[in-house]
Amino acid sequence: MSEVTIAELQQLYEPPAEAIQKAVLPHLVPFHKAYIAAATFFCLASGSREGLDASPRGGPAGFVKVIDDRHVAFADWPGNNRIETMRNLVEDDRLAMLFLFPGLEVFLRINGRGRISTDHGLLTSLMERGKTPKTAIMVSVEQVLFHCGKAINRARLWSLDGRIDRSNLPSVGQMKVALTGGSATEAERVDAHYQESVRNDLY
Template identity: 60%
Template sequence: MPDLDTLPRPDLDALYDPPAERIQKAVLDRLIDFHRDYLAVATFFCLATGSTRGLDASPRGGPPGFVQALDDQHVAFADWPGNNRIESLRNLEQDDRVGMLFLFPGLDIFMRINGRARATTDEALLARLAEGGKRPKTATVVAIDEVLFHCGKAINRAGLWRADRHLDRAALPTPGRMVESLNAAAQGRSVDAAAAAQLDTHYSHAVRHNLYG
């Protein structure tokens, strides 16, 4: 295994050109109409947080517009049930810095928001962010430091939206198989195929139907 401390370090300024002036000017500290247009159709982003406990990147999704602009310098979104690790929320108690990376299905462009965030139980905001007839337990409000669009070369390198790049579910271990294999290894027994199938049935139903707790 490589020792990270002994790997040669690059001279970044020698290897990479500085960003073009138009790129630098496109980084703003507030939302303008373009950003609001994209937020109105956004259905997915990844939230980056950190603390002395470590770093976390958490997926967030919802119907178009689930991240709402409160004004030109603040956005908000609900926290919905996941695996209950709530690492993002716990990180924010110690370090309020966040990064948001939005993907737009079918488009080769990203939008990024960097800022400072706070989790809240403000009743009016929770009511505003309700989905599926449910009110979230908490919401997160982000004060924007930077907002920018990011080119979609990574999307095209990955062929992310191409149907021929979609994966065959049968080609990889299922969630139930992975959980059962870990349980079996911890208990010193063989994998129970029936238990794995039962876990898969539960998982498939939960991720499609138990979206709001």
């Protein structure tokens, strides 16, 4: 497969409109802050010499805290304990946040630099359900921009008829048994435990 050059790409695609280019800012303005205050989910991208990582982050509206025009912060809550994002940020502080807004046809992206914080005041401000996170990530904003929602509509992401039938794909328990060995009964136990944990053991 031949490599495509920048010049070839520029021949294939029209340059972005001036209005789109002007909409990429180095700091937050009030309408960015309004969307962040309403946000309940984003994907976080980071990387290191070992490779790249993207992880989902979610919480109640306001779980991403706007500190000022150039900084936001969010808690790191328990997941699979691989802590790949944290490891990456120790080596390479570049990151990107892509926000999805359920029901809306727009994305918000922040590109910037992240650092891990254990500051007590910050952690306390990010408490949820009476729980205090072990760490938080403070993001210095370098670029903030909106993306159009065409991908949402191509995916039918917010449409009821776009939902995937759970029975059409292997369950978590079935995949674990396939990878590590076990019986159908063991798969059912794993599925039951997963459903309980993923819905209730959130903090």
